Amino acid sequence: MVPAVANRRAADELRVFRRDAGVSMTELCRAIYAEHGDSVSVQNETIAVANLARIVDATLAIANRKGFAAMSLRDLARRTGLSLGGLYAYFQSKDELVAVIQRQGQRQIEQVLRRQVDQHVTARARLDEAIRAHVLLSEILRPWFVFLYMEARHLGQAERRQAVAMEEATEEIFAAIIREGQADGSFRDTDALAAAAMLKAVLQDWYLKHGKHGRRGQTAAGYARAVQELATRYLAPTPMEEITV
Amino acid sequence: MVPAVANRRAADELRVFRRDAGVSMTELCRAIYAEHGDSVSVQNETIAVANLARIVDATLAIANRKGFAAMSLRDLARRTGLSLGGLYAYFQSKDELVAVIQRQGQRQIEQVLRRQVDQHVTARARLDEAIRAHVLLSEILRPWFVFLYMEARHLGQAERRQAVAMEEATEEIFAAIIREGQADGSFRDTDALAAAAMLKAVLQDWYLKHGKHGRRGQTAAGYARAVQELATRYLAPTPMEEITV
DNA sequence: ATTCATCTATCGAACGTTCGTCCGATATTG
DNA sequence: CAATATCGGACGAACGTTCGATAGATGAAT
Numbered sequence: 204m205v206p207a208v209a210n211r212r213a214a215d216e217l218r219v220f221r222r223d224a225g226v227s228m229t230e231l232c233r234a235i236y237a238e239h240g241d242s243v244s245v246q247n248e249t250i251a252v253a254n255l256a257r258i259v260d261a262t263l264a265i266a267n268r269k270g271f272a273a274m275s276l277r278d279l280a281r282r283t284g285l286s287l288g289g290l291y292a293y294f295q296s297k298d299e300l301v302a303v304i305q306r307q308g309q310r311q312i313e314q315v316l317r318r319q320v321d322q323h324v325t326a327r328a329r330l331d332e333a334i335r336a337h338v339l340l341s342e343i344l345r346p347w348f349v350f351l352y353m354e355a356r357h358l359g360q361a362e363r364r365q366a367v368a369m370e371e372a373t374e375e376i377f378a379a380i381i382r383e384g385q386a387d388g389s390f391r392d393t394d395a396l397a398a399a400a401m402l403k404a405v406l407q408d409w410y411l412k413h414g415k416h417g418r419r420g421q422t423a424a425g426y427a428r429a430v431q432e433l434a435t436r437y438l439a440p441t442p443m444e445e446i447t448v
Numbered sequence: 449m450v451p452a453v454a455n456r457r458a459a460d461e462l463r464v465f466r467r468d469a470g471v472s473m474t475e476l477c478r479a480i481y482a483e484h485g486d487s488v489s490v491q492n493e494t495i496a497v498a499n500l501a502r503i504v505d506a507t508l509a510i511a512n513r514k515g516f517a518a519m520s521l522r523d524l525a526r527r528t529g530l531s532l533g534g535l536y537a538y539f540q541s542k543d544e545l546v547a548v549i550q551r552q553g554q555r556q557i558e559q560v561l562r563r564q565v566d567q568h569v570t571a572r573a574r575l576d577e578a579i580r581a582h583v584l585l586s587e588i589l590r591p592w593f594v595f596l597y598m599e600a601r602h603l604g605q606a607e608r609r610q611a612v613a614m615e616e617a618t619e620e621i622f623a624a625i626i627r628e629g630q631a632d633g634s635f636r637d638t639d640a641l642a643a644a645a646m647l648k649a650v651l652q653d654w655y656l657k658h659g660k661h662g663r664r665g666q667t668a669a670g671y672a673r674a675v676q677e678l679a680t681r682y683l684a685p686t687p688m689e690e691i692t693v
Numbered sequence: 694a695t696t697c698a699t700c701t702a703t704c705g706a707a708c709g710t711t712c713g714t715c716c717g718a719t720a721t722t723g
Numbered sequence: 724c725a726a727t728a729t730c731g732g733a734c735g736a737a738c739g740t741t742c743g744a745t746a747g748a749t750g751a752a753t
Binding site: 489490491492495499530531532533534537 | 700701702703704705706
């Protein structure tokens with residue numbers, strides 16, 4: 204398959220996933236409005252969601268370039284087109300802004316991941332889908348993923364603990380699938396949690412080093428397949444075990 | 449081997465590496481003084497290096513907890529015991545401080561890594577040593593590694609480019625070893641740069657998620673062996689290829 | 694041995710700027 | 724006209740940075 208065709212197929216796969224998973228900036232911001240409505244003084248939902256999307260979008264863009272701490276609300280006002288005072292109709296403080304984005308991002312990611320995995324039965328298929336969904340989802344919501352990773356330290360202690368717990372829960376999704384595969388003999392016997400941690404590290408590299416992968420012509424779907432192959436080879440039963448089973 | 453014994457051996461391996469590699473906070477700060485002496489107005493080398501070490505140590509500690517941008521020079525003064533004015537005898541600006549730490553860290557890491565790898569001959573041994581050296585070195589200089597990763601965005605454009613180049617050079621060390629192994633048939637034929645990138649992602653996880661690994665009782669030497677096994681299995685020639693060679 | 698002048702390293706108050714936040718005024722809408 | 728959404732100037736706090744003062748060490752002269 205020539206590269207051009209491969210790239211088009213990869214783009215198709217991403218488009219299909221985006222539609223099926225039903226995640227988008229607007230959708231996430233609607234969830235924020237529904238849940239943190241008391242922090243938003245704007246009554247009209249259409250207006251509120253649209254402005255929230257602009258605020259979140261700008262926050263992610265600026266914070267991912269120079270860090271959330273270095274982003275001033277004047278930066279944010281300029282980029283969103285709102286005024287300083289206008290911004291405060293949508294959050295109570297700068298700290299609350301980071302907390303809201305963190306919480307809603309975590310929740311949605313975990314939700315989508317579980318929903319996708321649960322569409323498959325065998326451990327092999329579930330692991331492949333978990334990998335694929337993670338890469339494609341982090342491609343669609345890349346700024347959001349990067350923000351979750353890089354700006355968790357700006358959270359208060361309680362919310363920070365929550366963020367760590369949520370991340371380990373994601374890792375546990377992978378570990379559980381690996382244990383299933385070990386139980387039915389399709390994966391070799393090794394520390395499932397450690398294997399999950401290594402897979403997760405590779406998956407995170409996709410969005411944390413986006414520039415590098417892009418420069419090398421890697422696509423999201425292609426990267427997912429590479430990680431699936433890594434998992435397959437790492438977890439493949441050794442020949443002797445295959446015989447004894 | 450019972451865990452307690454394994455942990456002691458792992459600690460021994462780390463101690464030996466620290467001595468052989470000859471890296472330490474004081475040594476790195478001596479290098480900073482030697483190279484950026486014109487930025488340091490203090491003449492007495494003993495005093496200068498000792499204070500530089502306290503400044504760098506405090507900077508890494510504070511910045512890794514709440515981010516370099518959120519660290520004020522008043523925080524730094526309190527932690528080092530120096531005054532605001534006193535700090536400025538050791539660097540010209542806050543921006544220069546981050547740049548100096550970045551540059552010196554990059555240089556030393558690359559140097560040690562190459563020196564360690566060059567002590568071995570076969571591709572297998574060189575890859576294992578590259579992995580081992582990376583994990584152990586990042587264990588010794590963990591705050592420094594974390595700072596390099598998390599605070600690269602505070603650099604100016606030119607120095608930022610330099611940081612990216614240096615990181616890709618580290619990755620290229622791994623890629624080159626993999627290509628050597630592919631040439632002599634000890635590794636299977638696959639994209640060497642992509643394989644190196646995935647290995648690097650797993651290696652970075654060691655210092656970026658230090659708390660998690662610690663909680664799970666993982667040691668540096670133990671983690672190195674786990675990554676070596678990952679590499680071995682991922683790069684192992686497939687049975688058919690073994691036969692045809 | 695003591696004095697005094699010089700140099701060195703450090704200090705901390707002060708400066709101008711920018712920050713997050715607030716609030717009375719204004720524009721828009723039904 | 725009432726309700727809503729947005730505006731932008733103003734405020735105190737905190738920021739990075741500067742600089743004249745100071746304490747301690749050093750060394751030459753008495």
